Amino acid sequence: MFAKAFRVKSNTAIKGSDRRKLRSDVAATFPTLTSEQLSDVVPNKEELNVIKLYTHKGEALTVYANGRIPVLFEMEKRLYPTVYTLWSHPHLLPDFSTWPPVLHKLAGGADLMLPGVIVPSSGLPQVDQGTLCAITLVGNRAPVAIGIAIMSSAEMVAAGMKGKGFTVLHTYMDHLWGFGDKSCPPAIAHLEAEPSEIMNAEEEEQEDEEEESKAHGKSLPVDPSLQTGIGNLSVEEDIQCMVMAEKEDPNESGAAEVTEEDNLDVPQEVEDSRSPQEQMNVLLHQCFFHALKCKVKKSELPLLASTFLRNYVFSCCPKDQQLDIKKSSYKKFSKFLHTMQQHKILQVKELSKGVESIVDVDWKHESIRSFVVPAEIEASDPPLQDSKGGDGEQLYHCPEIIPLYGISSKMAPLFQESGYKKGHTLSSSEVRSAIINYVKVNELVDETNKNFVQVNPILCDCLLNKLEQDEISKLKWDDLLSRCLYRLQPFHQVTFFGHESIVRKGNIDPIDITIAQRSSNKKVTIIKNLELYGLDPQAVANFLQQKVQASATVTTLPGAKDRAQVQIQGNQTHHLAKLLLEDYQIPHRYIQGLKKAPKMGRKK
Template identity: 70%
Template sequence: MFAKAFRVRASTAIKGSDRRKLRTDVAAAFPNLSAEQLTEFIPNKEELNVIKIYTHKGEAVTVFTINKNPILFEIEKALYPTVYTLWAYPDLLPAFSTWPPVLQKLAGGADLMLPGVVVPSSGFPQVERGTLCAVTLLGNRAPVAVGIATMSTAEMLAAGMKGKGFAVLHTYMDHLWEFGDKSYPPTLAPLVTDPAEKDSAEEEEMEGQEPFISCTADPLQHVDIGDLSLKEQDSYARLVGKEELSENRAAETAEDDNTEVQQETEDSRTPQEQMDELFNQCFFHALKYKVKKSDLPLLTSTFLRSHMFSCCPAGQQLDIKKSSYKKFSKFLQSMQHQKILQVKELNKGVESIVEVDWKHPDIKAFLVPEGFSSASVAQESKSEDREQLYHAPEIIPLYGISAKMLPLFQESGHRKGSILSSSEVRNIIINYVKTNELVDETNKNFVKVNAILCDCLLDKSEQDEITNLKWDDLLSRCLERLQPLHQVTFFGQEPVVRKGNIEPISITIAQRSSNKKVTIIKNLELYGLDPQCVANILQQRVQASATITPTPGTKDRVQVQIQGNQVHHLAKMLLEEYQLPRKYIQGLEKAPKLGRKK
């Protein structure tokens, strides 16, 4: 189901009442969880979000995340645990084992066939058709897949372990797993050790290999090849080929590892520890020598790309995913706990550094490493880096169903507060009209107004006069009466849904004393732009003074003010360099008119 990338439609935080309801639903779906485990599973104070997604096949799925890690997904009101949940509760579902090479097929979207299931000496768990089950790898009790049994245990044995055994919904290494922190399965010893598993475990201990990489058991030891169909024989031939290829690759990897060990004898630290050290070095270098008090508040994304990246030594590259923190926000949280700086979410979904303790012992003790070749970077090159690294956010208008509009959407199964895209609203309205046979027989361009359409879409003064509406008028009226929302997705971050329509970047020209003009730019922060960065670039290009001042009537927002009418330069920067859509910029028409060249 998640073998290919899915599309995120909306992401919202769960309220207290919905959190309690979810805990009740989880208790009903997984009755073997204790009360203590339920409270741990759905905690009271952790960040819990519900995310609406569409799979590559167009299926609507609800995903529940804790601290941005998916723990459950819901399809047609049925709850399913993710592998992250099963690693914490490995005995939550009845489990069936398979061989490690099969995992790659499952992650690619294949279902688990019965010839690929290991038959343990203790026998299979007793399950019925339609039971939700976990799939583990031989020698490790940590589940790597979630699937539904297509037949009961008795039917599996009666079929001679042939045919499809489990319809796989989600696996380790698929796109739902990638949506989380991408952690690896733990190594959990089997409760009852099979002879095959015991042999496999012994060989792994001798060779020092992980059970996910090597497979010492013979995948065909429980199955007679002569009993298989041609299709199944072909599948097994490919399975064995995969094993041989894996063994060859393992041998090559071992040789490469030996070479790397010889090369890295000088540094005994792991790559993760080295990356952590590099992040700490660039962090303190940037705070001590790059960031000034006047730069605050400073967007965390700007601090990373414009300050820390420029402090990275030549030949090295910062990569947060290779560190122990995995996310830059967690790295900054660690520094905040040490009281080095303070980070706040000044605008929803956009974090900024608001305070730095430059007297902190760690900052005062930091010295630039000897031989550092990139200690200073020219302002021009920094400006170019900022321009190149900026990615315009993806902005999608959304619509919420209000109480007044609810009767129109009840037939399609939606509730008050449901969030829809414009295309979804259009499809629901078209289906409603066709289902209720409201298309005008004499002119199909018109729709007959029934009682529900009348109450939802017409004003009181219109209700006695209008009996038909044009399709376009019907749809536009519907969108106007729904609650406006918008979804913003910044590069490398999860989508954020906000109320109302997004405010455009506002450009105005103000008159000052002596008939001087100044250009004022507002709302840059809403689009992930650092006002200070924009001011510095403009100041260089037009050779005029630029200042940052608080925006009147707002909290924690600032505006850029630069001398003269600079709308031409702003238009080039915002439209051509930053690739922002023109509809999100207001005031471009105020550019000075160019005189004729003689």
């Protein structure tokens, strides 16, 4: 179900009444939970978010996340735990074991076949058809997947352990797991003796390959070569090997880049022993500490995380290497910063969803003091945020902004037949498809002129005002769609580079440029809302100050403690237009006030 990427529709904090209802639903679904364990799954006061999403197959789901960790998901009014929840409460579901190589198939979207299920000496757990079950790996009770039993335990045995056994819903290493902190399964010992198959494997691991394949061939669904030495490998090592194999195989370009970097002054045996992910981790830490030790000044704090990455961290990367955070174990720079915050190296503050700022750095921290800049790296380059047209400017990515439309209770009847309900947010193309579907299903296309749509009572109530209801019986297609979009609630989705999409209510505020009059008829230019587009107000002020040789200040925006505005002497609209439109490539429609630029006089 989560083998491919899903689309997040909304992410909101849970209401108090919904939290209480969720607690009662969880208690009813999982009666074995104690009150203390129930409070751990659904906390009383901690932040709990409700995430509406669509899977790659179009299925609508609700995910409940504690912070960034998904703990439950709901589908068709039934609650399911995630692997994160099961790692804390492994007793929650009856569990069936399988071999480590099978996990790779399950994470790719395959269901669990009965030949891959290990039958312990005590027999299979007794479950009925349709029971939700956990799937574990041999030797570790920590679940790596959840699935629904297609048949009862008795029917599985009667079928000779052949055929499909479980419909897998969610696994470790799928995209729902990737939505959390991407931690690995803990090592949890089984409460009962290990299956006889494992003991036989340990006793016969020194025998030749033919004898081993004969001893295990009937119970193993995979190639016997994958089973060699399984008694010597821990489950965690097996999983780590599989994670690396999955991430390295499809990424041929990444492997090629690592091959080119093999010429560094690192011993060959050490270089070969490190995976590409570990090498990227080392490079990220090197660039990070180099930037803090040699580039960032205390007077520049607070500093937007995106600016720190773009103008400082990337500039510290060696010329013959390329820093790609997605290829590291952190995947996102925000997660890396939070890890550094846990080590008390710096402090990060979230200004708004998806926008974080570094507010403090402990330059006396041992990690920074003991860092030595590699000799081959030239540390004399100036900060890129102060250079005109530098590489740092090109590394800025304008956020992707998509207008969305929320369905109100009044407009809901138009979208019910397309599977949408009140509160859903849709793109303009989805709105158009839903309206066309409604018109066709209800046969409202005018027979005499197909450019018109007949107005039925529902269209009348949703799209016409009181004065029009008695006069208009038909609408043109474009008029019908424009009226519908106008009456839907405005939302917008913002996707910053390297971050998850954020859905906010209303239209996004444009970058506002105003010209104000001060004493002695002096003019100043005021720029607001830069943070909404991932821009650092201080960096913009520094650029303008050097460009026009005029004083610039950054002050708190009145009425908004987490927002700032830039004020610079004179009418600097021309320079701002070049910076925002050409350098940062922000669309013109998201900038307000460019028409206030002074008119250039004719040259005599």
